[in-house]
Each structure stands twice: as structure tokens, then as C-alpha cells.
Amino acid sequence: MTKIDKKSYKNVEGIELSNDKISVLVLPFSGGRIQSIRFFGKEYLMQKPGKDFIAPEYDSNYLDGELSGFDDMFPTITACSYPGGVWDGVRLPDHGEVWALNFDSKIVESSLKLSVHGVRLPYLFEKQISLSDSQILIDYCARNLSPFPMKYIWAAHPDFVLEEGARLRLPFAKSIMNVHGGAKYLGDFGEIHPWHVSNDGRDLSLLSPEHRSCNKYYVWNELERNESVIEYPNGDSITVSCDVEKVPYLGVWVDEMGYGDGSMACIVPEPCTGAFDSVALADTFGKVAKLPPNGEHKWQLCIEFGRQMR
Numbered sequence: 496m497t498k499i500d501k502k503s504y505k506n507v508e509g510i511e512l513s514n515d516k517i518s519v520l521v522l523p524f525s526g527g528r529i530q531s532i533r534f535f536g537k538e539y540l541m542q543k544p545g546k547d548f549i550a551p552e553y554d555s556n557y558l559d560g561e562l563s564g565f566d567d568m569f570p571t572i573t574a575c576s577y578p579g580g581v582w583d584g585v586r587l588p589d590h591g592e593v594w595a596l597n598f599d600s601k602i603v604e605s606s607l608k609l610s611v612h613g614v615r616l617p618y619l620f621e622k623q624i625s626l627s628d629s630q631i632l633i634d635y636c637a638r639n640l641s642p643f644p645m646k647y648i649w650a651a652h653p654d655f656v657l658e659e660g661a662r663l664r665l666p667f668a669k670s671i672m673n674v675h676g677g678a679k680y681l682g683d684f685g686e687i688h689p690w691h692v693s694n695d696g697r698d699l700s701l702l703s704p705e706h707r708s709c710n711k712y713y714v715w716n717e718l719e720r721n722e723s724v725i726e727y728p729n730g731d732s733i734t735v736s737c738d739v740e741k742v743p744y745l746g747v748w749v750d751e752m753g754y755g756d757g758s759m760a761c762i763v764p765e766p767c768t769g770a771f772d773s774v775a776l777a778d779t780f781g782k783v784a785k786l787p788p789n790g791e792h793k794w795q796l797c798i799e800f801g802r803q804m805r
Contacts, residue, residue, distance in 0.1 A: 498512070505545070512606075517800065518531070523609055525548065538656070541564070557589050571588075577646070592615065593613075596614070617645075629799060630799045632796075635795070637791060638790075639791065648769035648783065649768045649784070649794075655764075660702075660727075665747070666722055671699075673712050674713060679710075680708055707751060732800070732803070736796075738794060744766070745765065748761075748762075770782040
């Protein structure tokens with residue numbers, strides 16, 4: 496049974512969904528983000544120290560914000576100009592639009608439904624969050640409110656805690672492409688490596704704040720299933736999955752720096768509808784999603800927790 500209650504986070508109001516295994520705290524007025532996920536009481540989303548929440552501002556730099564929790568990136572990941580069509584040249588903000596907008600919210604039976612309209616592109620972005628035993632299910636819908644086709648990228652951005660000894664498994668990855676120029680272990684933008692070995696022989700599946708590195712890469716091969724698994728030393732695991740027919744790409748952001756001292760190190764699996772962060776670059780590579788005129792796309796993200804007793 497799912498309970499839904501009002502609950503504050505720092506100095507902002509939120510809504511919590513919970514059952515006997517999981518609790519999820521949502522901040523509708525801050526990008527509709529999931530700020531906290533607890534599994535049997537243990538927090539698994541990175542949290543920023545401080546008593547006041549840094550509310551995001553539209554068209555601001557993501558790095559100036561709260562830098563924690565789980566938000567959505569739509570209709571792009573990095574700032575860029577919209578490529579072609581009636582919106583050619585329209586500037587899209589860093590991290591997309593929706594992470595910095597206020598969402599409408601309402602309780603629908605045992606779920607929470609959130610929605611927001613686009614600013615520089617005419618769309619309606621909706622998501623409905625529900626719990627099922629040890630799973631968090633998020634049903635998404637992006638609606639094009641115009642008579643013209645619309646290119647977009649959606650990517651999940653859950654900042655999961657990175658602990659010493661954690662392991663990342665990408666069961667259907669064979670090779671990865673680096674998109675973080677000058678990366679310590681992966682080299683220049685565009686370099687392709689076999690999963691999970693870096694150019695100096697490091698095992699990329701083994702995670703540690705001691706590595707003091709930041710990496711962003713995409714699975715280069717075509718995915719049979721869009722699935723990633725984080726395994727923690729205490730026996731807990733987090734599996735993030737989407738229907739690969741609707742969400743065909745998978746990026747991974749690994750921040751083993753965590754403000755330089757490892758205190759906010761995070762591992763971020765990013766299932767996404769387009770590749771390489773920029774909707775303009777995705778269009779160039781033919782890896783961009785398109786909403787049909789007056790049409791919609793629907794997909795589901797599943798976050799499933801497991802526990803292996805040790």
C-alpha cells in the first residue's frame with residue numbers, strides 16, 4: 496500500500512510517496528524533481544549539505560543549483576541552438592527546460608502526476624510516479640502542441656550515491672563513446688573504448704571516490720535492452736531500465752570528484768531518447784527523437800531495488 500503525505504525538504508514543500516520498503520520525496524515546485532529515495536531507510540540519492548535548498552532559475556547553469564536528487568533533462572541536455580525547422584536557432588538552456596520549472600501536481604489514486612508546459616518550444620511534459628513493492632515506476636508523456644515536428648532529447652538524471660567498492664554493470668554494453676573531452680581515463684571526445692576497460696587498463700565498472708575523475712560516455716553499440724545496475728558493498732542494488740524500443744540510448748555520468756574531496760561523488764545512469772547530450776549534435780548523428788505534429792510519445796522508467804543479505 497502506498498501512502499502519500501506532504502513533507503518538507505530543507506526550506507521547500509514536497510510530497511512523499513512511501514510503502515514498507517521505499518520512500519520517494521518529490522519537489523513539484525523545483526522541476527518536479529525526486530529529491531530523495533530511501534530503501535529501508537537508507538538514502539540513495541546524493542544530497543547537498545546546507546539548510547536552504549538552492550531553487551533552480553530558468554536558463555541558469557545547472558552547476559549553480561542544488562546539484563543533487565533526480566531531475567529530468569528535456570528537450571536537450573547541454574545548451575544548444577535548435578537544429579532546423581520552424582524553431583531553427585532557438586536557444587535551448589543548459590540541462591534543458593523542465594528541471595528549472597514549477598510543475599503542477601495532483602494525486603491520482605495511489606500515484607502523483609506532475610505536468611509542465613515548455614517555454615521556448617510548445618510542448619506539454621508529464622510524468623506520473625507510483626510505487627510497486629521495491630520498484631519506482633515513472634510513466635512519461637511528451638506532447639507536441641504544434642502542427643510541426645519537434646526534435647528532442649529526454650534523459651533521466653538520477654544522482655545516485657557513489658560509495659567506495661560500488662560496481663556499475665551495463666549488461667548489454669559492448670563498447671562506449673567518450674563525450675567528456677580531456678577525460679582522465681577516456682581521452683578526447685569521440686574516443687571509443689570496449690566496455691569496461693579504459694585506455695590505461697582501468698576497470699570502469701569499479702567505482703571509487705579515490706579515483707578523483709569525471710567521465711561521461713554513451714553505450715556505442717545498439718542495445719538489446721536498456722538496463723544499468725549499480726551494486727553496493729552492503730548487498731543493495733539499483734536497476735534502472737526502460738523499454739529500448741522507446742528509449743534506445745544509454746549515457747552514464749560518473750563523478751568521482753564530488754566537489755574535489757569525494758563527499759558528493761555520484762553515479763548517474765541516463766537512459767535517453769537521443770544521444771551525445773546536445774539535441775543539435777544528436778540530430779547531426781541521426782540519433783535524435785522526434786515528436787510528430789500534434790503527437791505524443793509515452794515511455795516508462797523503472798527503478799528497482801534489490802537486497803542480497805551479506
